[in-house]
Amino acid sequence: MDVDQLAQTAAAMVQPGKGILAADESSGTIKKRFDAIGVESTPDNRRDYRELLFRTTEAMRNYISGVILYDETIRQSGKDGTPLVKVIEQAGAVPGIKVDLGAKPLPFCPGETITEGLDGLRERLAEYRGLGPRFAKWRAVIDIGEGIPTWTAVKANAHALARYAALCQEQNVVPIVEPEVLMDGAHDIDRCATVTEFVLKTVFQELYEQRVVLEGMVLKPNMVIAGRKSPRQASVEEVAEKTLTILKRCVPAAVPGIAFLSGGQSDEEATAHLNAMNRVGGTPWRLTFSYGRALQAAPQKAWSGKPENVGAAQRAFAHRARMNGLAAAGQWRRELEEGAD
Ligand code: 13P
Numbered sequence: 001m002d003v004d005q006l007a008q009t010a011a012a013m014v015q016p017g018k019g020i021l022a023a024d025e026s027s028g029t030i031k032k033r034f035d036a037i038g039v040e041s042t043p044d045n046r047r048d049y050r051e052l053l054f055r056t057t058e059a060m061r062n063y064i065s066g067v068i069l070y071d072e073t074i075r076q077s078g079k080d081g082t083p084l085v086k087v088i089e090q091a092g093a094v095p096g097i098k099v100d101l102g103a104k105p106l107p108f109c110p111g112e113t114i115t116e117g118l119d120g121l122r123e124r125l126a127e128y129r130g131l132g133p134r135f136a137k138w139r140a141v142i143d144i145g146e147g148i149p150t151w152t153a154v155k156a157n158a159h160a161l162a163r164y165a166a167l168c169q170e171q172n173v174v175p176i177v178e179p180e181v182l183m184d185g186a187h188d189i190d191r192c193a194t195v196t197e198f199v200l201k202t203v204f205q206e207l208y209e210q211r212v213v214l215e216g217m218v219l220k221p222n223m224v225i226a227g228r229k230s231p232r233q234a235s236v237e238e239v240a241e242k243t244l245t246i247l248k249r250c251v252p253a254a255v256p257g258i259a260f261l262s263g264g265q266s267d268e269e270a271t272a273h274l275n276a277m278n279r280v281g282g283t284p285w286r287l288t289f290s291y292g293r294a295l296q297a298a299p300q301k302a303w304s305g306k307p308e309n310v311g312a313a314q315r316a317f318a319h320r321a322r323m324n325g326l327a328a329a330g331q332w333r334r335e336l337e338e339g340a341d
Pocket of ligand 1: 022139178262263292293
C-alpha cells in the first residue's frame with residue numbers, strides 16, 4: 001500500500017468545485033432507466049449513451065473529477081475505437097469501478113439486504129488495475145421501516161464495506177465507502193438522522209478494525225433527509241444543518257472528502273442541499289457530489305436514444321454538471337437554473 005498515492009487520488013476526486021459522475025448502473029438498473037425513455041438496453045445503446053456523457057468535454061474538464069464505471073463500460077471503446085477509460089482520462093477525470101455484486105436478501109432479516117462481492121475481490125481488483133481505474137465503489141443499502149434497520153444488517157454491511165475498503169487499499173485503489181440509508185420510507189428527517197448516525201458510527205468502527213487508512217478513502221453517504229413518503233418534508237436549511245451535525249459527529253477529520261449520493265432527490269434539490277452545506281462551510285473534509293440520477297435524469301430524457309438529440313443531451317448534462325460544480329463551491333444560486341438549455 002502506498003498511502004501517498006492513495007491520498008493523492010482521493011484529493012483529486014474531491015478537488016474544489018468538482019465532483020463525481022456515477023455512471024455505474026448495473027445492467028438491471030440501466031435497463032430500468034432506458035425503459036423510462038423508450039430505449040432498448042443493448043450494449044451499443046449503453047455505450048453510445050455513456051460515450052456522449054464522457055465526451056461532453058468542457059463540462060467534464062471543468063466540473064467532473066471522476067467517473068464511476070460498471071464492469072461492461074470499463075471494457076468498452078467509443079465509436080472511434082478509443083477505450084472509454086481513455087476518453088475519461090483525456091477529459092481530465094479519474095476513472096473508477098463499481099466492484100460490489102449487489103444487495104441480496106439477508107437471512108433471518110426480512111426486508112433487509114447484505115451487499116455481496118468479497119469472494120475473489122482481490123483477484124478482480126488486480127485484473128481491473130490493468131484497465132485503468134484508480135478508485136472503486138461498494139454500496140451498502142440500509143432501509144428504514146418498522147423494526148428496521150436491525151443491528152444484524154447494519155453490522156454485517158459495515159463489516160463488508162470495511163473488508164472491501166482494505167482490499168482496495170492493499171492494491172492502491174481508493175475505496176469509495178457508500179453506506180446508503182434509503183429515503184424511500186415515510187420516516188421524518190429526525191429518524192433519518194438517528195439511523196444515519198448509527199450506520200456511520202458502525203462503519204467507522206469497522207474501518208478502524210480492518211486497518212483502513214482514512215486519508216486514502218472517500219465517504220459517499222446519504223444526506224439526512226425526510227423519507228419520500230413523509231408528510232413533513234424538511235427545508236433546504238434543515239437538511240444542510242442536520243446532515244452536517246451527523247457528519248461532524250461521525251466522520252473523522254482525516255477523511256479527505258465526502259461525496260454525497262443523490263438517492264432519488266430531484267435534480268435541483270440535490271444541488272440546493274449540497275450548496276447550502278458548502279455555504280455553511282468550516283468542515284474538515286471537502287463536501288461534493290457523486291450523483292447518478294441527479295446528473296443523468298435530464299440528459300437521458302433529452303437523448304431518448306436518438307442520435308439527433310446528442311447535442312441537447314450534452315447540453316443538459318453540462319448544465320447539471322455546472323450547477324453541481326458551483327454547489328460544491330457554495331456558489332450556486334437558484335436563478336442560474338432558469339438559464340438552462
Ligand atoms: P444516485 O445519485 O442516483 O443515488 O446514485 C449514486 C450511486 O452511485 C448509488 O450507488
